[in-house]
Amino acid sequence: MEIVYSISAFGILFSMMLALIRAAQGPTVFDRILAVNMFGTMTVLFIGVVGYLTNRPDFLDIALVYALMNFIAIIAVLRYRDFSVDPAEEAENHEHS
Amino acid sequence: MIIHGITIILFLFLYVIAIVIGRSRNLFAAVMLSGIFSLISACLFVIMDAVDVAFTEAAVGAGVSTVLMMIVLNLTSDRESPPVQPKVFPLLVALLTGGVLIYATKDMPAFGDPEALIHQSQTTNHYLWHSFEESHIPNVVTTVLASYRGYDTLGETTVVFTAAVAVMLLLGHVRESETPPKLINDPIALVGAKMLIPYILLFALYVQFHGDFGPGGGFQAGVMFAAAFVLHGMVLSPKHTLKAAPALIIEKLVALGVLLYAAVGIYCLFKGGNFLEYDVLLSHGEKPNPHGQHIGILLVEAGVGLTVFAAMLTLFYKFALRGKA
Numbered sequence: 059m060e061i062v063y064s065i066s067a068f069g070i071l072f073s074m075m076l077a078l079i080r081a082a083q084g085p086t087v088f089d090r091i092l093a094v095n096m097f098g099t100m101t102v103l104f105i106g107v108v109g110y111l112t113n114r115p116d117f118l119d120i121a122l123v124y125a126l127m128n129f130i131a132i133i134a135v136l137r138y139r140d141f142s143v144d145p146a147e148e149a150e151n152h153e154h155s
Numbered sequence: 156m157i158i159h160g161i162t163i164i165l166f167l168f169l170y171v172i173a174i175v176i177g178r179s180r181n182l183f184a185a186v187m188l189s190g191i192f193s194l195i196s197a198c199l200f201v202i203m204d205a206v207d208v209a210f211t212e213a214a215v216g217a218g219v220s221t222v223l224m225m226i227v228l229n230l231t232s233d234r235e236s237p238p239v240q241p242k243v244f245p246l247l248v249a250l251l252t253g254g255v256l257i258y259a260t261k262d263m264p265a266f267g268d269p270e271a272l273i274h275q276s277q278t279t280n281h282y283l284w285h286s287f288e289e290s291h292i293p294n295v296v297t298t299v300l301a302s303y304r305g306y307d308t309l310g311e312t313t314v315v316f317t318a319a320v321a322v323m324l325l326l327g328h329v330r331e332s333e334t335p336p337k338l339i340n341d342p343i344a345l346v347g348a349k350m351l352i353p354y355i356l357l358f359a360l361y362v363q364f365h366g367d368f369g370p371g372g373g374f375q376a377g378v379m380f381a382a383a384f385v386l387h388g389m390v391l392s393p394k395h396t397l398k399a400a401p402a403l404i405i406e407k408l409v410a411l412g413v414l415l416y417a418a419v420g421i422y423c424l425f426k427g428g429n430f431l432e433y434d435v436l437l438s439h440g441e442k443p444n445p446h447g448q449h450i451g452i453l454l455v456e457a458g459v460g461l462t463v464f465a466a467m468l469t470l471f472y473k474f475a476l477r478g479k480a
Contacts, residue, residue, distance in 0.1 A: 101194040123213040131221035138229035
């Protein structure tokens with residue numbers, strides 16, 4: 059069973075890397091928001107898998123916290139970010155900087 | 156072996172993120188990346204078996220810190236102004252400090268080294284081997300935090316209290332925003348939040364009172380309680396939350412938590428024990444009652460939870476109700 063958990067752990071790490079690249083590169087706000095949201099989901103999965111990999115399934119409590127609270131940050135972004143700026147324009151700014 | 160590989164990859168992620176955040180002039184991207192930074196740190200804490208710390212990181216990182224950062228970005232601008240001139244001196248200071256820190260790690264024992272001083276010390280061994288017979292609480296972390304090191308935790312709670320007071324003093328006079336921020340008015344967010352808030356509160360209660368047996372305790376539960384209210388405040392508006400949890404009461408709760416903690420300690424003095432010596436809490440005369448430890452830790456954790464919850468919510472109120480400068 060351990061081999062299955064290891065493969066899934068590395069698979070999750072790989073998709074974490076992809077999300078990380080998207081969050082770092084952007085270029086639009088929406089890329090970053092989605093990347094962070096996806097990274098949160100990956101974390102929930104990762105903590106679950108590592109819990110079973112190390113024979114400590116009680117780690118699932120922490121995965122539960124993330125599952126419950128992960129989207130609070132995203133709501134904050136939607137609430138407090140001014141989206142009136144054109145995303146394409148932001149992409150252009152990004153290239154200049 | 157596999158765990159080692161995972162740890163190295165996670166540390167690599169942290170390294171990359173730190174560099175990208177440092178180079179980015181886009182503060183919004185920096186906030187998003189610091190959210191990811193906190194998620195990865197929590198993964199690392201889980202791998203290193205520091206479950207209680209991972210719990211705190213989970214509650215603070217996912218629940219509150221990104222929210223506060225976003226509110227602050229909303230109040231200011233999300234682009235960092237370019238530096239006037241390239242600064243050499245700060246770079247030197249940073250390099251020097253980093254170099255000293257790296258040099259200092261040479262003296263630190265390897266991770267999990269059984270020969271390390273901390274594992275050989277009598278105090279550690281006493282905590283690990285005798286905590287159950289002395290307090291009948293399975294989670295050693297809780298026993299150390301609330302009973303053996305009760306003084307330190309009282310100090311930490313006081314620090315949280317002081318921080319909340321400082322924020323209240325600095326941002327005391329709330330400048331009412333003239334144009335109230337627009338409601339999201341999004342049925343998905345509204346219904347999702349409505350469905351989740353009760354479960355967040357329920358889970359927070361579980362974390363608060365199950366801290367004796369599993370990971371968790373007052374600090375984590377307090378942040379989770381606050382996160383539920385913050386979610387309510389964001390989906391409706393902070394003014395709606397003010398009606399449910401008036402700022403006047405919440406501000407008093409910040410002090411009440413510390414007071415409860417200290418009162419338990421002083422009550423122990425009256426029962427003839429030392430400050431925060433819970434063994435005497437339930438005793439009649441000479442006969443000690445082992446349940447005293449349970450009651451003491453429960454009350455003390457409740458005090459911590461109250462203070463942390465109220466402090467977090469106060470922070471949210473002070474920032475969210477503030478108008479744009």
